[in-house]
Amino acid sequence: MRYQRSSQLFAEAEKVIPGGVNSPVRAFKAVGGTPIFVERAKGAYLYDADGNRLIDYINSWGPMILGHAFEPVVQAVIEKAKLGTSFGMPTELETQIAALAVQMVPNVDKIRFVNSGTEACMSAVRLARGYTKRDKIIKFAGCYHGHSDSFLIQAGSGAVTFGSPNSPGVTAGTAKDTLLATYNDLTNVETLIKANPNEIAAIILEPVAGNMGCIPPQKDFLEGLRTLCTAHGILLIFDEVMTGFRLAKGGVQELFGIQADLVCFGKVIGGGLPVGAFAARNEIMDYLAPLGPVYQAGTLSGNPLAMAAGLAMLQTLNNDAAIFDRLAQKTAYLRAGIEKVLTANQVVFTTNSIGSMISVHFDANPVVDFQSAAKGDNATFKKFFHGLLQEGVYIAPSAYETWFITDALTYEDLDFTIAAVDKVSKTF
């Protein structure tokens, strides 16, 4: 495959956009080469500026769980756009998507919509701090909760890919209120709580981690956190920006039967438009302005195009009882196929997966936290990434990212991908 036009477009972009990209995860710095410029996408495929067709395992980093340009979502956006694109006044549509989301997600009464996952997590933490009247939070190394200051402490995703898990520009004053814990390590969390009595407002985590590869919680980890939070008056925040409406209708709360106090959403909930949201029971949500004292706002929050896309997406997922099983079966098929060929080619690897999330790590040890994820062999990953790209398979340009399986992928696409992995891994 040739990427001539993409290279030209990137050179032009670099002159006027830092690094040529509006989000660092789109850069190819970690794998070498230049980013691919996309022209359009449909179903499971991307079509780039050079006319190449790629099977897409990024899917806009999560939102496109039904595949690209899903017809009901596209139609909903077109119809709404004709009626005006933003009002800064309430619309009935906002109530419709809120009612459906609250019905699908366990243990929440009210939801507020924002414009990104970052805003959702930032607002959820402010609300938790206001509600508990405490300042500190616990986050886990390798978990990513968007780019707001409090979270750029040992952050995952692009923050770790580009070597700035602790970003300059975050003040020491802010950083001191974020306590860092190890994923899947309850004892570590207990120690932090004991060392900071009555000071911790919230524990925030990805209840299935997806920003250091895919790392499911080990047995009793989430239960243990729930118990600790309840015992110490700490709010448990599930950042389900990646997992919400993806691993089950009601996200990880439903999947593992654990109740969080606050839940953050993004990605799937917007159907591919810029949407985030956070939700909780009445007593917590009513602490928000205009009812309560914690301030949070947004000129474009609840935007009609975004709400129309999100509603069409949630309705489709809510009405399709088999979708999450279908996705999990495709993931299991892909995982088994990849494991078979990598083993046959004597590659050292570990795979993790759950539902429609999967990651391949080039290390023999189990990947259960940030430290074990960081052990993966990046030189092999680079060959893997560029090899797959040559075959027409697009995965994230970083070893720290999850692949997303969509409903649009066929078993032919999966077989094609497995064959590509076979071919590429023979060259390692």
Ligand SMILES: *Cc1c(COP(=O)(O)O)cnc(C)c1O
């Ligand atoms: C993507 C992501 C975010 C940030 O969402 P943005 O819409 O990029 O701001 C937060 N938390 C998790 C778990 C994510 O995967």
